Amino acid sequence: MPKHVVAAKIKHETNGFNRILTTLDHFRDYELHAGSEVIPYYRGTRLEMGAFIESADLYGWTMDVPVSTFANPSGVVADGAFNHLCGLLVEGLQSQSRIDGVLLALHGAMFTESYGDAEGELLARVRAVVGPQVPIAVTLDPHANVTQRMVEHANIITAFRTSPHTDQYETGMRAAKMLDDTMHGRLHPEMTLARRPSLQGFDGARTYVPGGPMLQALDLATDAQRQHPEVACISIQAGFSRCDIAELGPTVIVTTNGHSSNGRVIAESLMDFCWETRMVWSDPLVSIEQAVEAARHQVASAAPLVLGDYGDAPGGGSYGDSTRLLAALLQAGITDGALAAIHDPATVQQALSAGVGAQIDIALGGHSDPASMGEPIRVRARVRSISVTGDMVFKGPYGTGTRRSFGPSVCLDVGGFAVIVSSRNLGLYDLEQFRIFGLEPADFSVVVVKCMQGHHAAFDPIGSRTLDVDTGGLTTADLKRFTFTRVPRPVWPLDAIPATS
Ligand SMILES: [Zn+2]
Known part of the structure; x- marks a missing residue:
């Protein structure tokens, strides 16, 4: 029997210092598709959803896509818009007679009037419908803020490895393959999340300057995967610092096949590298x-x-x-x-x-x-x-x-x-x-x-x-101009922090 997958995209990068509330109209104006119109709209694009659709053909899945939406980055998302969009996904999940896997394209820096960690809330709602056994795979932007709740409710998380983001399709294909491996019992993903008290790092995820910290970190990740075959994926996020939420800034997620203590060791060592290079800006701004x-x-x-x-x-x-x-x-x-x-x-x-x-x-x-x-x-x-x-x-x-x-x-x-x-x-x-x-x-x-x-x-x-x-x-780039109220202090670069922390 073919595997049945439910896919969706709900993306927003929320700038908490923008005073304009992001409503459903902002999503409608930018990108909002539901039901049967989704697959024809995205087929052939070099986006995560284009890759999800191609993967369904490649792996022989049947697939439903209840909603695919995005809004231009803007202010805090209205709860009504968030609940409506999540509702389309939840109803789509509830209407299925069987679900073997869930594949989600998220940004990972959305917050709403009530939820600082909107993606964590979204994933919790998905998990509540599908139960603990169905694998949930997620793609992110490397400017994502990853929270413990996201890692708790998803099984696989993998971010783009480029900025500018020219590998959206490849990231979608990578997530889909890991989901297929998990649905067939070839992969038993366990994720480890690491962070530091920092609003920014990994050179803002820049990969267009040769030799920059993000590219070095990706090389270190590739080496770690080579040395440790149980490591299925290493996802590096530079974070989005204009959010003003509790869990903000650069993170690393290491996904291992089954439990391995190397997951924590590798994640922490990459975050040590992030901390040591936090002041490196490979493409300095001019006045x-x-x-x-x-x-x-x-x-x-x-x-x-x-x-x-x-x-x-x-x-x-x-x-x-x-x-x-x-x-x-x-x-x-x-x-x-x-x-x-x-x-x-x-x-x-x-x-x-x-x-x-x-x-x-x-x-x-x-x-x-x-x-x-x-x-x-x-x-x-x-x-x-x-x-x-x-x-x-x-x-x-x-x-x-x-x-x-x-x-x-x-x-x-x-x-x-x-x-x-x-x-x-x-x-x-x-x-x-x-x-x-x-x-x-x-x-x-x-x-x-x-x-x-x-x-x-x-x-x-x-x-x-x-x-x-x-x-x-x-x-x-001058983060000291903003008034952060929800970020735990001390945090770099707003406060002085000993280099060893
Ligand atoms: Zn980005």
């Missing part, structure tokens, strides 16, 4: 002044200078309407540039009403939190192009096949700078996010993308140089 200076010296004939707006990354839960970097570049007289994207629905509406070619007086961006994101830029702009839907399909290496949308959106000419303005806040990962407006990023001297790390996959290859700029928004 706005340094970015402007680099733009001034950019040779027009060279491939573009790419500037990542690290402090205002919608992909890390920032508002996406910081004007700090753009204002500085405009003030310095930099004109041959393109930027994606300022989240400003009112300006979009104004431009749509005026039409292509029209000149409009705008107050661009800076509406969410002018004190930390900069004031609106008051300027006359020309409407360069319009995208009525703002829809695109990612064609680059990051989440290939992903469908996303800016919503109705426009490209404005602001003092010669091509500025994309969106009605939905959206992380920047793919060249298509420019191309839908008729812009070819490689044609500009300076390309600005609001992103922390994910842009390196698609934009480094077209640029002469990429600099990430700490502009001081909701995803700033």
